[in-house]
Amino acid sequence: MEFFITGIDTDIGKTYITKGLAYAFEKSGKKTGVFKPLQSGAIKEGDKLLAPDIEAVKEVSNNINTKCSYLLEGEVSPALAARLAGVKIDINKIKSDFKEFSAINDVTLVEGAGGILAPATDEMHCADLIKALNIPIIIVTVPFLGRLNHTLLTIHYAKSNGIKIKGIIINKVPNETKDTASLNFIEELKMYTDIPILGAIKNSPSFNHAKSDFEKLIKAF
Secondary structure (H helix, E strand, O other): OEEEEEEOOOOOOHHHHHHHHHHHHHHOOOOEEEEEEEEOOOEEEOOEEEOHHHHHHHOOOOOOEEEEEEEOOOOOOHHHHHHHHOOOOOHHHHHHHHHHHHOOOOEEEEEEEEEOOOEOOOOOEHHHHHHHHOOOEEEEEOOOOOHHHHHHHHHHHHHHOOOOEEEEEEEEEOOOOOOHHHHHHHHHHHHHOOOOEEEEEEOOOOHHHHHHHHHHHHHHO
């Protein structure tokens, strides 16, 4: 199984969802890997650069395989980070890395950068990268005001460009709320799309508290 984790925007929890899915698949006995084609915002540790999204996954288990093709500094899009660093991103390298990496796993999760139209290179959006890898996407969204529009736009763009959608995961679901948009988000979403909702992950005080939710979530696969 191979899935590309994309989001409706930045900071909606793609890394958290990727980490949770990787944990659950690995615990279920599947050899699991997380592939990050493009990582900007690299962390400098001494004279080494670390990929923060990969480091987050490593916190779960050392048995989860990880790989990153391009590691770049700067809290900006991968395209801008590469341009500032004078690095030319080669899509063929990413495809080759993915093919080689995926071959050693039962489940490979590919985490994107930002939303589906975030610039991946000066010539490509993340959507082009998804099409090049030719794998279905999982859309991560959040149940807040205005995010129904973002979610439906992401679905529409993916469908219009021949990108297969495995389903939607709703992240950061409030445990208690009186917010009308949040309370009705799932039912509203079901009204406007036929894409399945794979599950919802509630806000938790720590990742450990959310582990059982992720274990239930992978049953949808």
